[in-house]
Amino acid sequence: MADFLGVPDTGALLFFGLSFASFATAFIGVFTGTAGGLILLALMAMVMPPAALVPVHTVVQLGAGVTRTMIMWRWVMRATLLPFIVGAAIGAGLGAKAFVSMPTSATMGILGIFILIVTWLPKLGRMGAQSSRFAAVGFVATFVGVFVSATGTLVAPFVASAAPDRRNHAATLGALMSFVHILKMAAFAMIGFAITAYIPLMAAMIVTGAAGNWLGEVALNHTSEQRFRLILQVGLTVLALKLLYDAIRQSGWLG
Template identity: 30%
Template sequence: MPANSADIPYLASLLDGLAQYFPLSLPIVIALILLAAATSALSAAVGVGGGTLLIMIMAQLMPATALIPVHGMVQLGSNGGRMAMTWRHIDMRRLLAFLPGVALGALVAAWVLIRLPEGVLELSIALFVLFTCWGPPLPKRALSRTGTLIAGAITTFLSSLIGASGPLVASFIKQGGGERHTKVATFAACMVAQHLTKAFIFGMAGFLFHEWLPLIVLMIGAGLIGTRLGLRFLDRVSNRHFDGLFKWALSLLALRLAWLGSVSLISH
């Protein structure tokens, strides 16, 4: 049924009214909400990749100054929902060893500003992820409580610099073994801890979260829906098939980082 011509000014007024609550245009807001649902479904189904894909696209649609803090809060909600839905499968021993490292990495990130030559960071992460996927297993010492604490500190610090440390954390979780639900749940819990620190770090730096709050809330809500859909797929796939998907998803993300790092090094 076609809209009455009298309704058009009302609709335009309604859209203008909604637009005032967002720092971006409504088409971009809608695109980001749908994207949050899709990427959350990806992370829940395959174990990794959603956060990295999300920040790649967000970087094309929003100001650079808001990218990492807004992405961090959206990922906090998405991973928090996934953690709540899978909490029975969390490897608490590994998580408790990871948490002190998160606190240490966050403190360093809050007070120390460091910038390696462009490309070095991306290439280093890519090489490590590819090594953990296709190389020999990490030594037991690297997977010990101390090794896990160090991994938590390093990845939390890097997360504040590049925004998405998911592939690095996931590659470490992968080496720890366990079935598919354990990997997804433990990874989500570790990422919740990391993204919580961003609220502190960027709040201390003066970022105005309230200006972006409506968008963040809507993206988190969409992410919860996507997580539920992705977990349905996870329930149906076998551990063997999941491990293959997990490894290839990590490898593709690592190759993308390697490409970006190489381009940055060559161009500078």
Template identity: 30%
Template sequence: MTEWFAGLSWLEVATLLGSSFLGSMLTAALGVGGGAFLIAVMADIVPPLALIPLHGIVQMGSNASRAALTRKHIQLRTIAFFLSGAFIAALAAAWLLGRVDPSWIPPMVALFIIWLCWGPIPELGLGKTKVGLFCGGLLTTLATMIVGATGPLVSAWLGRSGVDRWTYTANFSSCMTAQHLLKIMVFGMAGFVFTPWLPLLGLMVLAGFLGTKAGLKILGKLPEARFKSLFKWVLTLLALRLLWLWWRGFSA
């Protein structure tokens, strides 16, 4: 088992697979939130240096499957301008990554999740203009290189007004797929070795695909306001636990 799944136990593997399924289902059904949930769980299991690139692969698989399943609703203009900004951010990320100590990634992820849950993130709706889409791709792609789960920022940037749920899901999933792909390429060029993780990643991507299909079946049927309130507290508790584990190790 350990030689196939980078030394992880059966329980850890099962936890990661379940989290991938649940995170994808939540994002497909509610529009956002699954990536933050997944990275909060992964941060407690995988090494800090591997957290962001591994999360990126799983999320790329999840978003790509969601984009494929909603491809009839994709607005290519939105994706093109977002991707132009994201590409420039990827070029700058190699310089950024070399200046971040991996041991500080878990607490930064935890604090970012708490801000996503309780901080002010208005629906910017800047994705309605070419410049807005370009800036969104640039800034959120830079952020994802450090904290990973920037789905809520991309969602706020694109805005939900003026489009139906299916078009929003298609655009959001396509933008996130492109963003995660660029992140994986940057980490690969920086020297991260994905090979020991491939069997686990393959299963997590499959679990994410199944979660996406389940989530799309209940799209628009969940009581969104009540569920999102409960989900915020779950994410907050996961983030606080991550901070506590990091502080215990840091001060030991």
């Protein structure tokens, strides 16, 4: 396979295919309120080397989060930002020694159950003061995110519980996840992972992701609050069940 624009093991067809995937999943992420980053990660995992997957996905998702925040800034719930950033910084600073010692199947199972509980019992997502709640979510999302990358699914139920409007949800989730990805990039820089060869691909995916964000906001403005909440709840449930299935499969319980 020729290295299109110097991107390792990436032909022109794959290059443009991943760029379109970034567009489509950015649209999905805004319109459904979740899932976009996780779907993109799954698609990239099919065609990219494992060592480059999470760092490249992180940069692309940062681009998607920043452009979504810029497009929808007036809808961001600013009171959530500082507590979340403080929690996220602590999560990144402490590292993940305890996490990496836990089997992947156990981690996915815990996340799946947690997402189901918060999604279907929304009052739990509003327990305690908002500042402490989002500080804790920021810590966990960054701590786990270095290894599983797409943790927007974990943050989404808490944002949904606090957001009075579907546009508040989409904008705030984009802003909060941008901080998570910035801290993850700092962690990758500390361990010396170089992704300069993937700059053309990442740039293309960020541009197409921005287009997907814009179109997603247009679609969001033309849907009802009730429909959005239903789509979000169903989407989170499906993703949580997928995590539980993967946890059971990896643990060997299915034989």
